[in-house]
Amino acid sequence: MPTLLFPPLLSFQSLCIQSKKELFASEILLSVSISYFLFPIQTNMEYEDHRFRQVQRPKYDCLLFDLDDTLYPLSSGLATSVLKNIQDYMVEKLGIEQSKIPALCDLLYKNYGTTMAGLRAIGYDFDYDEYHSFVHGRLPYENLKPDPVLRSLLLSLPIRKVIFTNADKVHAVKVLRRLGLEDCFEGIICFETLNPTHKSTASDDEDDVEFLGLKQSSCASNPEIFDIIGHFAQSNAESSGLPKTPIVCKPSESAIERALKIANINPHRTLFFEDSVRNIQSGKHVGLDTVLVGKSQRVKGADYALESIHNLREAIAELWEADKLPEPNYSGVPVETSVTA
Numbered sequence: 001m002p003t004l005l006f007p008p009l010l011s012f013q014s015l016c017i018q019s020k021k022e023l024f025a026s027e028i029l030l031s032v033s034i035s036y037f038l039f040p041i042q043t044n045m046e047y048e049d050h051r052f053r054q055v056q057r058p059k060y061d062c063l064l065f066d067l068d069d070t071l072y073p074l075s076s077g078l079a080t081s082v083l084k085n086i087q088d089y090m091v092e093k094l095g096i097e098q099s100k101i102p103a104l105c106d107l108l109y110k111n112y113g114t115t116m117a118g119l120r121a122i123g124y125d126f127d128y129d130e131y132h133s134f135v136h137g138r139l140p141y142e143n144l145k146p147d148p149v150l151r152s153l154l155l156s157l158p159i160r161k162v163i164f165t166n167a168d169k170v171h172a173v174k175v176l177r178r179l180g181l182e183d184c185f186e187g188i189i190c191f192e193t194l195n196p197t198h199k200s201t202a203s204d205d206e207d208d209v210e211f212l213g214l215k216q217s218s219c220a221s222n223p224e225i226f227d228i229i230g231h232f233a234q235s236n237a238e239s240s241g242l243p244k245t246p247i248v249c250k251p252s253e254s255a256i257e258r259a260l261k262i263a264n265i266n267p268h269r270t271l272f273f274e275d276s277v278r279n280i281q282s283g284k285h286v287g288l289d290t291v292l293v294g295k296s297q298r299v300k301g302a303d304y305a306l307e308s309i310h311n312l313r314e315a316i317a318e319l320w321e322a323d324k325l326p327e328p329n330y331s332g333v334p335v336e337t338s339v340t341a
Ligand SMILES: [Mg+2]
Pocket: 066, 067, 068, 069, 070, 274, 275, 276
């Protein structure tokens, strides 16, 4: 009797595309040849065969890449513009006082992974698509240039390659196209993969989108908004007392686990590339081997550190050695190798 070990067949496209309105984005994804994630069905016999073959396989069978500031350098200036646009959104669309923005951004980012996740947690309601188009719509994408060196490195790797970003799919595809890497990956795990489409309850009318948030006000005059600045001003304040966010994103370990499950990725046979230290540490906790990108020194939780993603071949040459046998590891715990390049 066959045993169903994984969920039924399901495409990445169906996970990523939520509504007819997003068909355009769907077409973009198709046009850049990013294919589907398929979930295999294994039988008991196949499982035994799989165990036998596993002994002869290389150490990794998947490379999981963050996108922003990982596949291109921080010096491109996109991150600075993203922060500026988020702050403008908070003032213009959510009606938050300018003087509170720096402290609020800092607390939300630290406690919720992204400012967006934090804003939802403390009570702000807004359309996710509108937020993303505001924050990413005015970025200096022209600063991103085709990267033929990285492209040839990626294409020469005989291993599954998947993008995992907190950003929305339109941004992810735009960045990959700019870098000339749109056909280097099997798929993209993006914001929409982990979060259902959300329209603000403040308005059902698209014509009113421009006015979303103007109906809201800062926490000082709106008791429905949790005062996180006031919360942490108390001497005995703890993060455990904070409201939960409905948004699923890195560095939450459950978000990473969900992403791995959706893409059928075994964390113990996957190398995770990230510029964010806390994402690296969460990745390590769920069993991934990790590469901190953009830093020359390893930190706790990082198995490797790469000053640039371009140093990949020098630092982790074994990725190209597809026939190399893995180290015997009878405990089931992945063997860590530490290289700094
Ligand atoms: Mg990043």
